[in-house]
Amino acid sequence: MAPSRSRMTLLPLLAAASLLPSSSWAFDCKEVAASGVHFDFSKLGGPHIVHWEDEDLVHEMQYKYNFTVDICQKLQWDKGGSQATECHHGARVCAIREDVNLAMDRNSTITPIDIAGTYKSYNGRDIDAKFELLRKSESNSDAGREGIRAVLNGGRFPFDDKKSGIDQRAIIEFVCDKKRTGLEGDEKDNGDKEDDNDDDDKKEEKLRRREESSKGKCEDSDASLRFCGYQQEDGAKDKKIQTLRLEWRTEYACEDAPPPDGGSHWGFFGWFFIIFFLAIATYLIFGSWLNYNRYGARGWELLPHGDTIRDIPYIAKDFARKVVGTVQGGGSRGGYAAV
Numbered sequence: 001m002a003p004s005r006s007r008m009t010l011l012p013l014l015a016a017a018s019l020l021p022s023s024s025w026a027f028d029c030k031e032v033a034a035s036g037v038h039f040d041f042s043k044l045g046g047p048h049i050v051h052w053e054d055e056d057l058v059h060e061m062q063y064k065y066n067f068t069v070d071i072c073q074k075l076q077w078d079k080g081g082s083q084a085t086e087c088h089h090g091a092r093v094c095a096i097r098e099d100v101n102l103a104m105d106r107n108s109t110i111t112p113i114d115i116a117g118t119y120k121s122y123n124g125r126d127i128d129a130k131f132e133l134l135r136k137s138e139s140n141s142d143a144g145r146e147g148i149r150a151v152l153n154g155g156r157f158p159f160d161d162k163k164s165g166i167d168q169r170a171i172i173e174f175v176c177d178k179k180r181t182g183l184e185g186d187e188k189d190n191g192d193k194e195d196d197n198d199d200d201d202k203k204e205e206k207l208r209r210r211e212e213s214s215k216g217k218c219e220d221s222d223a224s225l226r227f228c229g230y231q232q233e234d235g236a237k238d239k240k241i242q243t244l245r246l247e248w249r250t251e252y253a254c255e256d257a258p259p260p261d262g263g264s265h266w267g268f269f270g271w272f273f274i275i276f277f278l279a280i281a282t283y284l285i286f287g288s289w290l291n292y293n294r295y296g297a298r299g300w301e302l303l304p305h306g307d308t309i310r311d312i313p314y315i316a317k318d319f320a321r322k323v324v325g326t327v328q329g330g331g332s333r334g335g336y337a338a339v
């Protein structure tokens with residue numbers, strides 16, 4: 001064997017590694033990670049809505065917000081939706097604000113506000129998702145909480161106003177709660193309410209709720225996904241960022257959460273075997289081609305280590321004979337063991 005050929009075994013491995021999925025453009029709700037801890041939020045996918053009402057008594061206006069979040073994919077427009085009533089394509093967090101004029105016979109207008117998303121086809125703004133474990137957070141109020149905080153960017157309002165548009169973002173805290181899937185009290189996009197049917201937990205639930213509402217500033221609600229604020233906050237470089245804060249209590253935010261679907265464990269081994277066989281195949285093909293071109297090899301000689309491969313049946317036979325011999329030998333000795 002020429003020594004030059006053993007060096008190329010690495011090449012197919014490298015080639016196969018570059019085929020692995022990468023998630024640089026956005027984030028994958030199945031594979032959210034911070035500080036080496038992984039979470040799978042795929043069960044929380046789909047559009048979920050929270051509401052908020054605000055009033056401006058000076059101007060006699062009332063603002064009714066519907067915030068829609070889909071952490072797994074971009075939001076879909078309703079049938080017959082238009083840019084006047086929907087966020088731009090690519091939004092994952094969207095607010096629909098209804099401005100009610102209390103003075104003028106309560107007539108109202110609808111204003112969509114892009115809060116977070118990846119808007120490739122508009123202005124290139126990106127969701128630029130950032131994740132942080134609550135227990136690694138510097139804030140005191142996070143002490144003793146288990147879960148992960150997601151910061152999702154990309155929005156602006158007015159969306160097309162580069163100069164005076166106000167940047168938007170959503171900060172979602174996924175908090176570990178082993179008793180919740182995260183869909184309790186959920187309101188789907190179509191306005192249906194899922195009913196709470198675990199009565200036995202009601203009392204405990206109320207106690208817990210009181211405890212929590214005294215601690216946090218989130219709305220007092222039994223729903224797993226809760227509104228915690230929508231205000232201007234200071235961002236980098238003294239820029240104001242209108243920030244939607246949500247809290248999502250769910251078992252999937254627990255660090256020891258079981259994977260939602262049992263089938264995903266062998267993902268690593270699946271990849272391992274695919275790469276392994278690709279590597280072997282590439283090695284054999286490329287090696288044969290080299291042997292053919294360089295040495296004019298034919299038949300068995302084409303394969304790298306062709307002589308070894310050809311010998312495998314004999315080696316196997318030899319091995320089998322030895323094993324059989326040992327077993328038979330052991331059997332005859334077993335004769336006196338039985339005495």
Ligand SMILES: *[C@@H]1O[C@H](CO)[C@@H](O)[C@H](O)[C@H]1NC(C)=O
Binds near residue numbers: 099104108109
């Ligand atoms: C209410 O209606 C008037 C007249 O139709 C309109 O000019 C005004 O913008 C409306 N106000 C709101 C808050 O939609």
Ligand SMILES: *[C@@H]1O[C@H](CO)[C@@H](O)[C@H](O)[C@H]1NC(C)=O
Binds near residue numbers: 065097098191
């Ligand atoms: C907000 O949601 C409620 C309930 O789902 C719905 O009745 C209302 O029309 C929505 N408002 C807007 C502005 O979409």
